[in-house]
Amino acid sequence: MLNRHTVERLVIYNRVLKDLAKKNVKWATSEKIAEILFRSPAQVRKDLSFLGKKGKPGVGYNIRSLIGELDSTLGLRKTWGVALIGAGNLGRALFHYPGFKREGFEFRAIFDNNSSKIGRRWGDITVTPITSLNSVVRKRKINIAVMTVPDYAAQEVADKLTAAGLKELLNFAPVTLNVADNVNVRYADLALELENLSYNLNHRALK
Amino acid sequence: MLNRHTVERLVIYNRVLKDLAKKNVKWATSEKIAEILFRSPAQVRKDLSFLGKKGKPGVGYNIRSLIGELDSTLGLRKTWGVALIGAGNLGRALFHYPGFKREGFEFRAIFDNNSSKIGRRWGDITVTPITSLNSVVRKRKINIAVMTVPDYAAQEVADKLTAAGLKELLNFAPVTLNVADNVNVRYADLALELENLSYNLNHRALK
DNA sequence: CCCTGTGAATATTTTCACAGCT
DNA sequence: AGCTGTGAAAATATTCACAGGG
Structure with a gap:
């Protein structure tokens, strides 16, 4: 079991390697990967060493084979079922975000308790009330829940999702x-992200 | 200058304290705050100690005064100007996201180079091409850029934003x-976030 | 008495540096 | 000759533990 930080970096290496593959690059050294991501070569090597010995001394890493290894390790060879909880603006934007399907994440259910939304169809998915959660999770093979609900509802929704067996x-x-x-x-x-930037702005202003 | 991790936690403490204040709680100990966030009391105390001595031994922290201190440190007493770059689905969702304005972040400009979008009005803001960036940043006092552009355009957009003087x-x-x-x-x-979850799913499946 | 603020101790993460493989 | 893989060293981050203040 890799730690969270390592996994976060592996996910990024995978993307960078896919970019390089698209440009027909065949091999990359830890230094090359590190340079693209503003990290140290040692860290890249240590992270990749968790996949087993995959690099060639004197040459570097074969990009195609490394991508394959990363896709396996990260579970990206499978298609995972995703449920969207909260059929608002943000939910809609995520539902249409092309990056999800491309990476093997498939929206298979949409839940919302707002009666004006229940019964609407988004593509070939019908918005249903969250009372149907348990059966839908089973029938549609849902693995991941994406929660775009109001803050006051979030804990209760999370309780229901985990009670239905969802763990991600x-x-x-x-x-x-x-x-x-x-x-x-x-x-x-998203507000937290802006608040982090705000600290920097404020700090700059005070100097 | 606080490090990134500390700032990330301060932002979260601030939110938790505001929740408590809404419930009319007046004082909180480091242990209470830690419990809500699943962290250690020592870390809460150390983080908060960067604000200067704000706690009362034997009692805890006065919530109202601590929020004030955090708002100041994090730059949340000011209103910052935000530009949205990329007037697509995700951009629209963020534009309407209520949390931003509430925390003092104000969308003041929307840029997009797609001719079908230029000239449209979102509320009282008109979508303009990115060629007008420099003058708009100055006139509208833009401090932060939120980029919701396609991946192939991102680096070029970032170059233009920083050339216009934006640093966040x-x-x-x-x-x-x-x-x-x-x-x-x-x-x-967002795809990276799902890929991180995918690792956990996969790891669970393999066990 | 109870909880803060904080040096000291511990744990974790990153980097160094080099033996060894191709 | 050049780069990986990896123990050892260094740097960071977190927790402990307690002196001191209200």
Whole structure:
């Protein structure tokens, strides 16, 4: 089991390598990869060493084979089922985001409790109330939930999702979720991102 | 100058404290805050100690005064001007996201080079081509750029933004940007987030 | 008495540096 | 000759533990 930081970097190496492959580059050294990502070659080597011995001394890494290894390790050879919880503006934008399908993530269900949204069709998916969660998760083979619900609803929704057996949540609500240890939550908290930038702006202004 | 991790946590403490204040709680100990966020009391104390001595031994932290201190440190007492680059689905969702304005971030310009979008009005802002960037940044006092452009355009857009003097970027494009050291980029890379979850799913499946 | 603020200790992460493979 | 893989060293980050203040 790799630690979170390592996985975050592996995901990025994978993307960089796919970019290079698209440009028909066949081999890359740890130094080359590090340069593109503004990191150290030693870190790239150490991270990649977790995949087993994949580099060729004197040459570097074969890009195609490294991508294959990363795709396997990261679970990107499979297609995962995603449910969207919250059929608002942000939910719609994510639903149409082309990067998800390309990487093997497939929206298979959309939930919303707002009666004006229930029954609407987004592509070939019908918006349903969250009461149908358990059966849909089973029938549609849902693995991941993307939560774009209002902050006051987030914890309750998370409880229902984990009760339905989901263990991977991507949460856009500005709330720290209380979940069991075996559940993974990733936070995509957009206001927090801006507040981090704000600190820098403020610090600059004070100097 | 605080390090990135500390600032990320301060931003979160600030949100938690505002939640508590809304519930009319007046004081909180480091242990209470830590419990809500699943962190250690020592870390909360050390982080907050960077603000100067703000806690009362034997009692804890006065929530109202701590929020004030955090708002000042994080630059949240000011209103910052934000430009949106890329008037697509995701851009629209962010434009309407209520959390931004509430925290003092104000969209003041929208740029897009797509002729079908130029001239459209979003609320009282008109979408303009990015050629007008420099003058708009000056006139509208833009501090932060939110980039929701396609990946192939991202680096070029980032170059233009920094050339116009912007130093704080929130980038939604799945690309590592090459920028000068004094420019801060935060990445909101949604496919990466799912890929991180995918690793966990895969790892679970293999066990 | 209880909790803060903080040096010291511990744990984790990153980098160094080099033996060894191609 | 050039680059990987990796223990050892260095740098960071977190936690401990307690002196001191309200």
